[in-house]
Amino acid sequence: MQVQVISSVNEASSARFHHKTAIIIDVLRATSTIITAISAGALCVVPAETVMEARAMHRPGDLLGGERFCRKIAGFDLGNSPEEYTEQVVAGKRIVLTTTNGTRAIHKSMRADYVLTASLLNAEACARAAIDLRRDVIILCAGSHDEFAIEDGLCAGLVLDKLQSLSQVAIETDDFGTAMLALYRNRSNRIKETVLSGISGRRLLKLGMKRDIETCTAIDIYHDVPRLNGDQLTRI
Numbered sequence: 001m002q003v004q005v006i007s008s009v010n011e012a013s014s015a016r017f018h019h020k021t022a023i024i025i026d027v028l029r030a031t032s033t034i035i036t037a038i039s040a041g042a043l044c045v046v047p048a049e050t051v052m053e054a055r056a057m058h059r060p061g062d063l064l065g066g067e068r069f070c071r072k073i074a075g076f077d078l079g080n081s082p083e084e085y086t087e088q089v090v091a092g093k094r095i096v097l098t099t100t101n102g103t104r105a106i107h108k109s110m111r112a113d114y115v116l117t118a119s120l121l122n123a124e125a126c127a128r129a130a131i132d133l134r135r136d137v138i139i140l141c142a143g144s145h146d147e148f149a150i151e152d153g154l155c156a157g158l159v160l161d162k163l164q165s166l167s168q169v170a171i172e173t174d175d176f177g178t179a180m181l182a183l184y185r186n187r188s189n190r191i192k193e194t195v196l197s198g199i200s201g202r203r204l205l206k207l208g209m210k211r212d213i214e215t216c217t218a219i220d221i222y223h224d225v226p227r228l229n230g231d232q233l234t235r236i
């Protein structure tokens with residue numbers, strides 16, 4: 001199995017995803033939010049690239065979620081904090097979500113045969129799902145404002161570590177993947193501290209959102225892997 005890792009959404013070209021399984025990572029916070037929502041019983045999450053597109057896709061009974069500049073969009077039901085997506089709020093609901101980086105990354109990957117969403121919360125489950133799909137893999141780190149985000153690299157390294165330990169076939173990765181695997185193995189006992197020291201982590205800290213970082217750095221607490229079905233993400 002060939003695994004390529006892309007450092008940020010603006011480095012990805014849609015054509016690369018043909019005949020592959022795409023794994024989209026945005027630890028702070030979009031894919032952590034999506035995975036939490038699906039695990040809490042949301043019917044599906046519909047990723048929208050823009051606020052206008054999200055409003056247009058909204059149907060009666062849906063929830064509108066997302067952020068710009070880390071804060072909930074005016075008139076939306078929910079922001080982009082995983083803790084908002086509780087069973088009481090989202091169970092059985094269709095959620096239309098737009099965020100700064102994560103939903104853009106999902107749209108970039110839509111030519112893939114399969115699109116999975118990963119974060120630290122479900123890395124092992126996502127690795128298992130990718131193995132079962134028997135395709136070469138592209139791991140896309142969403143990053144933040146077109147820059148690489150260390151928390152996404154850590155998660156890419158964790159997914160690669162799980163692929164290597166779980167796969168029956170050899171895993172071959174590109175040089176950036178090798179670097180992310182080394183990053184994860186070097187920081188595996190201080191993941192939260194590493195995330196807190198990153199640019200995205202520092203930005204959320206300044207906004208008083210330390211709780212989100214703690215929530216998003218729990219490892220493998222969920223077994224659900226949201227997968228793209230048409231225009232919506234549902235549990236496999």
Ligand SMILES: O=C(O)[C@H](CS(=O)(=O)O)OP(=O)(O)O
Nearest residue numbers: 028029030099100101102144
């Ligand atoms: O909501 C977030 O934490 C980020 C906002 S920013 O990139 O840090 O400004 O968006 P996401 O799409 O979840 O990376």
